[in-house]
Every structure is written in structure tokens, then in C-alpha cells.
Amino acid sequence: MRHQIMTASKAEPATIRDVARSTNLSVASVSRALNGHSNVRPDTRARVIEAAERLGYVPNAAARSLSLARSHAVGVVLPDLHGEFFSEIVRGMDRVASEKGYQLLLSNMHADATMAAHAMSAMRGRVDGLIVMAPQLSYELLQKTLPASLPVVMINSPQGTGHSNLRIDNAQGARMTVEHLLATGRTAIVHIAGAQDNIDGHERRAGFEAAMATLAPHLPARVIEGDFLEATGTRIVAQLLADGAHFDAIHAANDMMALGALMALRDAGVVVPDDVAVTGFDDIPLARYMALTTVRVDLAGVGARAVSALLQTIEDADARHDSAMIKPELVVRGTTAPVIAPTMR
Amino acid sequence: MRHQIMTASKAEPATIRDVARSTNLSVASVSRALNGHSNVRPDTRARVIEAAERLGYVPNAAARSLSLARSHAVGVVLPDLHGEFFSEIVRGMDRVASEKGYQLLLSNMHADATMAAHAMSAMRGRVDGLIVMAPQLSYELLQKTLPASLPVVMINSPQGTGHSNLRIDNAQGARMTVEHLLATGRTAIVHIAGAQDNIDGHERRAGFEAAMATLAPHLPARVIEGDFLEATGTRIVAQLLADGAHFDAIHAANDMMALGALMALRDAGVVVPDDVAVTGFDDIPLARYMALTTVRVDLAGVGARAVSALLQTIEDADARHDSAMIKPELVVRGTTAPVIAPTMR
DNA sequence: AAATGCTATGTAACCGGTTACATAACAATG
């Protein structure tokens, strides 16, 4: 039972019945008037709008969702992303979503898969579709976890789940950097790989190997296991130098390891790019400052495209799936261009 | 027995009535069993749980929200933040929210205030409370825009809205950097201010002026208007140098302008920190790489605390407001501390 | 004038949950 004693601040919001009462109309007419149905007399509609405004009436989203079986919200489940990755993707999503009158229900994909499953099922009735980014989840696990009744768009996730899947073209990115290194005369390139249970790490490594095999089958294509962490880049390169290994280019699976590599090189007095060139992947903001040649992906674009694809599936039940590759872009900077690396030192 | 014959895509999710039918119980008993009410026979509860699992039943959030007048979701309205700002704050929020079984409904505060108002009202019935960060909105505008019926926690927003307000202690941050600069012997400090219609920009400038007036009333305290952008930092310092102005420290209102200043100094051959010291504010990830002395705020902590405060207000209608100042932390790095030994001046 | 159609509005069912209240079965008490 509701308390009658209430302070102004907690005034219960007006419902459609309040508006109906205040206009001497039925709730049906009010609903029709506010939703722009055609069979409402103009002056009636005006009366309704006036009253709604006066009472500060805002439709209750839960009631609306229940009745329409539509929430006008999409669920977003992302892994533990940092910095620009997260903010740019979400920014792109928010742009499209709010443009189309949808809202974003956000949930981090906690490492724990059961938690993730729980987060997703908690969205039942709350969202009209799901955008899932799960670069480290297995195909089988995903199948089990994803609700069968909702449209889903995946980002950078395992293939074959039967849902739209936007994927960053890691192979092409790796190929572009390899091409660039070869074009600038490098002959001994070392790839520092990312975690291999991560789809990006895996594809970038494979992309590197494929590019080397195609473009320079005669050259060595060394691969060293890494894990995306800066310190690992440093450690691996320091080790290479200590071993007296011969190499004139480091091709890292992401920017952080590339930056780590730069540190190790600098500490050892190796001149970049004269003695050794370095490339990364991702184009994090730091990359620009460190003049790192890298591969850029339009993250906001990915987010925007994911939402567009999802809304299309939602609004047109049998829209074809959009399983596109997102083309990355090569950004050439000082760590490969002998132009002179003006930064750092 | 599973139904093998069904097109996976259109399987309507099971409702509580399906579970009731399948167990020969009433929906009331099912509801009670699943919600852990005490007046349910253990074997009945077991039967219900088994059936729910078998049917893949998940309660419909909209129906639940409507009936309980509780959504277990909180709305988050943020300005157009970038990178770590956004991701860290949201990460902190998500941590606490998912821990307490709440979800986050996200909306960017689009520059346009009407859009923001619209976004907020669209949340009626969808969220139990709101977290709003509006460093650039006026007090009056906020009053109009915020729904009167929902608990609200503000972050870094104008005072006096009558809601909890977590604020970053910009004055203290500015004071700490000033203290540090003075302690290392600087005598001619220039503050590059942020946008003055932004609460942070305004408070940092005022904090700088107050600190100077208190700690070193005899020293000049020059302030130049800026706008938080890196290029502006560069331009202003280049201008200072061109004018032959005398200064031995740049006290910038944020890291980006400080980095811009560093660029200008380096280009002019001015040695940092020997000739000129530089401080920033925010401790963006780049700051560490550029060895920038700055002021750090635990953003994830701010987000977490905001959610905690909000949930408290939600669950205990008359919990006291939590209008705390978030204490920042001074991070001393190379742009103020000579790497080898402090210079005597 | 009666039949027909169209328009604006009202009535009530429904969406899928929760829960106050009613009830039936059984146990404990006088």
C-alpha cells in the first residue's frame, strides 16, 4: 500500500489514467492521441497533449515494453576493455542507438562465463537484441549462453554461431604491416604474438605467417609467443638482444607489446627505425605519441555498425546477416619510416 | 523430453504460466517457489525449479519491473568523455552494480540539453535511480531536467540541486601541484586554464589562484585562458616563449594541455624540468609515458562510489545524502623532478 | 426512411509477473 504522507520530492509520477481523468477521456483515447494514431480529433489530441504536459506525464517504459513486447533497448556485453577500446566502441553504439530511439543496457563480460550467462539472461524482457563481443569465449560456450529467442550481433567472436558477426580483419592488418616492412627493406622480421586463446591474437599471428609465406617465402618468419602486455614486449626483445639474435624488424600483435619492445631497444641503444623497425596493432592514443607505426581500426564505426545491423534484424525479422570484415588502415609513423623519429629519446 | 521439432529462431520464451502448467501448480506458487518465499513445501519448490530449468524459464524483466515498481537498473548519463575517463568510471560502476544485482542503462549526455532531457525521461520506469555527470550544465537547467520522482546522484556537477553530489576536489589538486612546484623552487608559475564554463576548468583555475595567494602571495600568479585541448597548450606556450615571457613552471588545467606545452618547450629547446617544470591534471595513461607530473583521481572509485550511494538512497529512502569530495593524489614524475638531482635555484 | 459507412471514442482483455486474501487440509487445543 502506498504511503499518503509524502514529501514533494517523491511525488508519484502521473500515469496515463491521470491524464485520462484530467481530460474526461478514456485511457485508450489518450494512448492513441499520444502515439499519433490517425483516428483522433485534432482538438482532442491537443487537449491530451496539453494535459500530459501539465501533469508531467511520461509513459512508463516497463508497462510499454510488456504490452508491446518491445523495449527499444539493446543489451551490450563487452569484455574487460580499457580506454579507447571501450569508449570508442560504446560511443559509436550510443550514436546510432540514440539516433534510432534505442537505449543501451551495458554489461561487462566478466571473465567468469556463468556470470556472463547470468548477465545475459537478466536482460530477458529488457532488451530487443544483444550485441556480444567475446574474443576469448569458445564457440560451444557461446552457443549455450546466448538466448535463443533474441537477435544477436557478435563482434570479433568465433565464427559459426549463426549470428551476424562483425570481425576486424586481423589478417589484412598483419599483411599490411608485413608489406610495409618488406617495402622498406626489412629482411628479418620477428612477430611477437598475442595470447593464442584470444581470437585477435590468433588471427594476427596467422596473418603474419600467411603474409610472410606469400610475400617473402625465402625470408625467415620468426614467431615468439606473447600475451599482449607491455612488459612482455620488453622482456622478449631484451632476450632477443641478449641472445644476439639477428633481426631488423619487430612486428608486434598489439601496440602495448610494441611499446614494450621500443623500451627494450632504446635501453639497449638500438636505433629505431635505422637498426630495427617496429610495428604495432590497434593505434591506441599512445601510439601517436610514440610515433609507432601501427594498424588502425575505426572502433566507433564498429560499434555503430553493430547497432545498425542489430536494429535491422530486430525490425525486419529476416534481414540477411551481416558478417562483414572491418577493414583496418595502416598508419605509418616514425618507428618504421626512416624519416627521423622526432619523439622520445 | 525435449522438443526436437522447432525452428530455433522463433521459440517464444517460456512464461511463468508455462511453468505452472507443467507442474500442475498455480502461477502464485511458482512465483513463490522461485523467489524463495518460506511458505512453499521443499519438494514443491524442487519440482518448480526443475521445471523452470527444463523449460529454460527466465522471468520477464518488464513484467517484473511493472509489478514490483522496481527495475533493478540504474541510469547513467555521462557527457562526451574519452578514453580512460569513460571506461574507468563505467568500470567502477559496473563492478558495484553487477555485484548488487543491478544493471546499467547508459546514455551519453549529448551536448544538446533537450536531447539529454529526452534521454532521461525515456528512462522512466526503466531505472530505479539516476547517476548524472554534468560538468557543463547550469544549475537551473539541471533542476528542470532531472525527474523529480527518482533518486539521483550527481558527479562533479553544480552544487545545490539537493541531490548527492560526488565532486573531485579540484581545489586540493591544484593546491598540491602548486605546493610541489614551490617546494622544488619554482618562482614564476603560469596556469593554463581549462574552459571556464566547465566546472573542473573553473575550479582548477580558482584553486590555483587560491593556492598561490595563500602559499606564495609575493610571487606572480599568471593565468592564461585555455580550453583543455592539446594544441592550445602548444600554442600558448609557444606564444609565451615568443614573447620572451619569464616563467619557470607551467601549471596546466589538464594533462592534454600539459603535453601540448611539453611539445612547445621541446621544440624550442627548453629543457624540462631544468629550465621549466610542467604539471598536468587527470593522470591520463599518456602522462606516465611522458613522465608528466600530474594529479590522479581514482575514476573507477568515483564510479563505484556513485553507484553505492545511489543504491543506498534507493533501498533506504531516507539515507543521508553523500556529497563528498573525492581526494586526488599527486603523482610526481620527470617533468618536475630532475631525474638525477634536484637543481638548486 | 432505412441501410450503410465512416469517424471518434469507450470497454475490456491482455502482456507476465507479484501478492493480498481466500481456502482447504490437517494438527493442536480445550
Place this chain on the structure above:
DNA sequence: CATTGTTATGTAACCGGTTACATAGCATTT
């Protein structure tokens, strides 16, 4: 044995919207 209390379950109202269907009023057609 009648009374009372306790426990497990069912019935139905309710949350706040939307909308199929019914209806009343009026205009048009025959």
C-alpha cells in the same frame, strides 16, 4: 468433538500501458 491455528496452495486483483472490438453519432447512399 468442536474450535482454533498453521501451513501450503489457489484465486484474482493489480502494476501501466496498448489495442481488438463494440458502440454511438453523423453523413451518405438507395
